[in-house]
Amino acid sequence: xxxxxxxxxxxxxxxxxxxxxxxxxxxxxxxxxxxxxxxxxxxxxxxxxxxxxxxxxxxxxxxxxxxxxxxxxxxxxxxxxxxxxxxxxxxxxxxxxxxxxxxxxxxxxxxxxxxxxxxxxxxxxxxxxxxxxxxxxxxxxxxxxxxxxxxxxxxxxxxxxxxxxxxxxxxxxxxxxxxxxxxxxxxxxxxxxxxxxxxxxxxxxxxxxxxxxxxxxxxxxxxxxxxxxxxxxxxxxxxxxxxxxxxxxxxxxxxxxxxxxxxxxxxxxxxxxxxxxxxxxxxxxx
Amino acid sequence: xxxxxxxxxxxxxxxxxxxxxxxxxxxxxxxxxxxxxxxxxxxxxxxxxxxxxxxxxxxxxxxxxxxxxxxxxxxxxxxxxxxxxxxxxxxxxxxxxxxxxxxxxxxxxxxxxxxxxxxxxxxxxxxxxxxxxxxxxxxxxxxxxxxxxxxxxxxxxxxxxxxxxxxxxxxxxxxxxxxxxxxxxxxxxxxxxxxxxxxxxxxxxxxxxxxxxxxxxxxxxxxxxxxxxxxxxxxxxxxxxxxxxxxxxxxxxxxxxxxxxxxxxxxxxxxxxxxxxxxxxxxxxxxxxxxxxxxxxxxxxxxxxx
Numbered sequence: 001x002x003x004x005x006x007x008x009x010x011x012x013x014x015x016x017x018x019x020x021x022x023x024x025x026x027x028x029x030x031x032x033x034x035x036x037x038x039x040x041x042x043x044x045x046x047x048x049x050x051x052x053x054x055x056x057x058x059x060x061x062x063x064x065x066x067x068x069x070x071x072x073x074x075x076x077x078x079x080x081x082x083x084x085x086x087x088x089x090x091x092x093x094x095x096x097x098x099x100x101x102x103x104x105x106x107x108x109x110x111x112x113x114x115x116x117x118x119x120x121x122x123x124x125x126x127x128x129x130x131x132x133x134x135x136x137x138x139x140x141x142x143x144x145x146x147x148x149x150x151x152x153x154x155x156x157x158x159x160x161x162x163x164x165x166x167x168x169x170x171x172x173x174x175x176x177x178x179x180x181x182x183x184x185x186x187x188x189x190x191x192x193x194x195x196x197x198x199x200x201x202x203x204x205x206x207x208x209x210x211x212x213x214x215x216x217x218x219x220x221x222x223x224x225x226x227x228x229x230x231x232x233x234x235x236x237x238x239x240x241x242x243x244x245x246x247x248x249x250x251x252x253x254x255x256x257x258x259x260x261x262x263x264x265x266x267x268x269x270x271x272x273x274x275x276x277x278x279x280x281x282x283x284x285x286x
Numbered sequence: 287x288x289x290x291x292x293x294x295x296x297x298x299x300x301x302x303x304x305x306x307x308x309x310x311x312x313x314x315x316x317x318x319x320x321x322x323x324x325x326x327x328x329x330x331x332x333x334x335x336x337x338x339x340x341x342x343x344x345x346x347x348x349x350x351x352x353x354x355x356x357x358x359x360x361x362x363x364x365x366x367x368x369x370x371x372x373x374x375x376x377x378x379x380x381x382x383x384x385x386x387x388x389x390x391x392x393x394x395x396x397x398x399x400x401x402x403x404x405x406x407x408x409x410x411x412x413x414x415x416x417x418x419x420x421x422x423x424x425x426x427x428x429x430x431x432x433x434x435x436x437x438x439x440x441x442x443x444x445x446x447x448x449x450x451x452x453x454x455x456x457x458x459x460x461x462x463x464x465x466x467x468x469x470x471x472x473x474x475x476x477x478x479x480x481x482x483x484x485x486x487x488x489x490x491x492x493x494x495x496x497x498x499x500x501x502x503x504x505x506x507x508x509x510x511x512x513x514x515x516x517x518x519x520x521x522x523x524x525x526x527x528x529x530x531x532x533x534x535x536x537x538x539x540x541x542x543x544x545x546x547x548x549x550x551x552x553x554x555x556x557x558x559x560x561x562x563x564x565x566x567x568x569x570x571x572x573x574x575x576x577x578x579x580x581x582x583x584x585x586x587x588x589x590x591x592x
Contacts, residue, residue, distance in 0.1 A: 024396060027388055030465070031405040035412070037431055038420050056431070096318070099311030106308050115312065121575070122323045127526065132333070132560060133326035156322040159315055161519065165474070168512050172481060188308060206477050210470065217413040219529065235413040250423070257416040264411030265404060 035261070042066070042254035049250050065251035066259075069241070074229055075256060078237040082216055083263065085147050085233065089154040089215040090208050093162050096155070098204060101166025102192055106178075116167070119160040131224050138225055145227045153225065154215045162207050169203025170196065213264050234260050333564040340558030353565035362541075363549060363566060367573070369456075370546040374525035377463035378517055384464060385471030386513075390505075392472070393479050410469035418533030421462050425449055449535055456542050459534055466530065467523075471516050478509040514585045521581075522574055546570055 036056070041049070042065050043058040069075055104115045134153065135144075143149030173196060181191045219235045226232055232240075238256050241249075334353055338346045357363060388406055392399065409417065424432050427447040436444040448458045482504060490500050528548035531537065537544035537552075546566065554563035 020391070020394065020396065023387070024391060024398065024402065027391065028398070028402065028405060031408055031468075034420055034424055035405075035408050037424060038416075096315040100313075100315035103308040103310070103312040107312075111309070118319075118324075121571075122319065122327065130323075130326045130330050132554075133329035134322065136329075137322060137326060152318070153322065156318050159319055160323075163315065164515060164519065168515050169477075171511060172478070188310075192308070192311070202477050202480070206473055209473070213410055217411075219413065219415050235415045238413065239415045253419070257412070257420065260416060261408070261412050265407070 038254050039258050042251060042258050044251055046249075046251060062251065065255040068249075069252040069256040069259070074232070075234070075237055075259070077230065078232045078234045079259070079263075081147050081231060082234040085150050085154065086212050086216040086263075088151045089158060090212040092151070092155050093158045093211045094204060094208050097159055097162035097166055097207065098197070098200070099192065101163045102170050102196055102200075104163060105167040105170035112167075116164070119163055122160050127220060131221070134221075135224055144225060145231055147226075147231055147233075149225055150222060150233070153221050154218060157218075157221070158211045158214060162211060165207045165210070166200070166203060169200055169206075172203075173199050209267065212267055216264055330564055331568055333561055334568045335565075336561045338560040338564075340554075340560060346561075349561070353562050354569070356562065357565055357569060363546070365541065366544045366546045366549040367570075369542075369544060370525055370570075371573075371577075373456075373460065373463070373531075373543075373545050374521045376460045377467055377524045378520040380460065380464035381467035381471055381520065382513070382517060385468045386475055386509075388468065388472045389475040389479060392476050406472050407469050409465050414466065414529050415533065417462075417466055418530055421465075422449060422534055425458065450539055452539055452542060455535055455539055459531055459543050462534065463524065463530055467520055471520070474512050474516055475509050478512045479505060482508045514581075518578055518581055521577060525574055525577075526570060 040056055040058050043061045043063075044054070045058075045060070045062040045064075048054060048059055048062075104112050106112075107115075138144050138149045138153065141149075143152060177195050177199075178191050181195045186194070217235060218233075219239065222233045222236050223239075226236060229237075238253070238260060241253065241256065335348060335350060336346050337349050337352075388402075392402060392406065396402075412420070424430050425448045427433050427445060427450075432448075433444065433446070435441075436446075443454075446454055448454050486504060487500060490504060495503070526547050528545050528551060531543050531545050531548055532551075535543045537548050547570070550563045550566040550570070553559050553566060
């Protein structure tokens with residue numbers, strides 16, 4: 001009987017398929033078209049790009065755009081810098097934020113309220129004004145124009161949101177589990193390591209994903225803190241290229257933009273399954 | 287026996303706590319936060335009360351509230367302030383509606399789900415610099431692909447310079463802002479929806495709950511916490527962000543998209559008035575704190591009512 005009811009609802013669902021797929025198509029176009037256009041533009045020759053009424057798809061695969069941007073513009077070095085910075089920032093942020101996020105979620109109201117307020121305040125102040133004192137601070141520790149200085153700044157920039165996010169995920173974990181752990185004599189660290197952590201994995205993945213992409217994409221801090229071409233990050237290099245000749249050289253710019261987007265897409269592809277696993281389901285009963 | 291010792295003493299104060307050693311875990315994260323976030327913050331606030339200008343070896347004088355007095359009568363700043371609030375709220379709400387819808391779709395068993403999942407992350411995966419340039423190229427009048435689609439399909443609005451027109455520039459920038467803000471909301475809400483035990487949904491179906499009731503009484507409560515966090519943070523981010531507007535319209539046409547963060551940025555780095563710009567930052571920060579206070583109070587009251 002019970003499975004019957006479930007089946008019936010599943011049957012009913014078929015009626016909704018037409019509007020649902022209409023929505024799917026709308027989302028696919030809205031989200032995908034700009035990127036697809038950028039991608040196909042990266043294969044168009046300068047001659048084709050001058051034509052009016054171009055088709056979406058290129059006449060041929062004009063690979064010279066890629067050769068051009070990779071060879072001449074120091075893109076590979078910039079990509080390497082961006083990757084090192086993003087990976088280091090993500091690892092450090094996760095190490096710092098997971099225990100702290102747990103603490104904030106589970107501590108007494110007074111303390112966790114104060115911590116939350118602090119996190120928010122640090123987000124509130126416009127970045128364009130903190131940048132001046134921050135510039136001085138990074139210079140004082142001798143990390144100006146270094147990718148490690150940028151890692152430090154990105155860590156600080158990423159922490160508040162990571163803490164906030166993890167606090168939300170920790171709050172969603174039923175307290176009964178921890179109570180049971182404490183009753184069984186688990187230490188504070190054991191509770192965190194063996195009870196909370198496994199349930200927190202989807203939340204941690206979402207947080208790490210967020211941190212990686214934000215540091216990979218960040219532009220403003222890099223613009224102020226990095227001066228020499230050897231330390232430049234990918235957005236800086238692309239922006240410089242765009243500013244100097246990009247409006248004219250649309251093809252190489254599109255090629256660079258596409259290349260800059262690949263690592264993030266790969267990261268998401270890897271993490272997608274863990275995100276979906278929904279570890280919390282059934283944890284209380286199991 | 288040992289149960290007695292572990293029993294939480296603080297139960298009376300409202301919060302339950304089974305891991306009393308937890309506070310130690312917060313320390314490593316707060317040291318870098320204090321050094322590189324709180325200290326510059328205090329310095330920046332101090333700057334708001336000085337006449338500091340750009341350049342080396344400039345003497346800095348403490349001038350009290352002079353910057354703020356000047357700001358009170360600066361009508362251009364307040365016009366931009368109003369634009370900033372409309373911008374932050376519109377982008378957040380639009381992105382929330384679009385992102386929530388997408389998360390619900392991604393939670394269904396549909397075809398092309400893999401493609402959709404990847405696409406839902408694309409706006410976030412792209413560097414903002416590239417996003418802005420991409421959209422300004424897409425929206426070019428006559429030669430841009432969007433205008434070509436409009437004129438091929440003979441839609442109203444063909445030939446419009448979407449980013450340069452007085453009436454369309456601000457809505458267009460808001461739509462692009464929502465395009466950029468969507469992925470974070472989608473991923474977070476999807477994670478919360480997938481945390482709902484499937485037994486709970488099956489039980490509700492057996493009890494005769496329809497799709498709307500399941501949405502209202504299972505999905506919405508499950509995503510409530512993360513949604514209020516996302517709304518609060520997005521409003522903060524959007525209110526103090528200007529990167530997108532900076533590249534897309536530079537505040538134009540005619541100041542229609544001149545958000546306050548851009549206003550303050552120009553004051554500091556174009557005209558070099560660090561002190562005056564810092565006072566704008568302080569006012570913006572106060573405004574955000576005020577908005578957040580109202581918002582948090584409202585969402586707390588809602589929690590109590592449930």
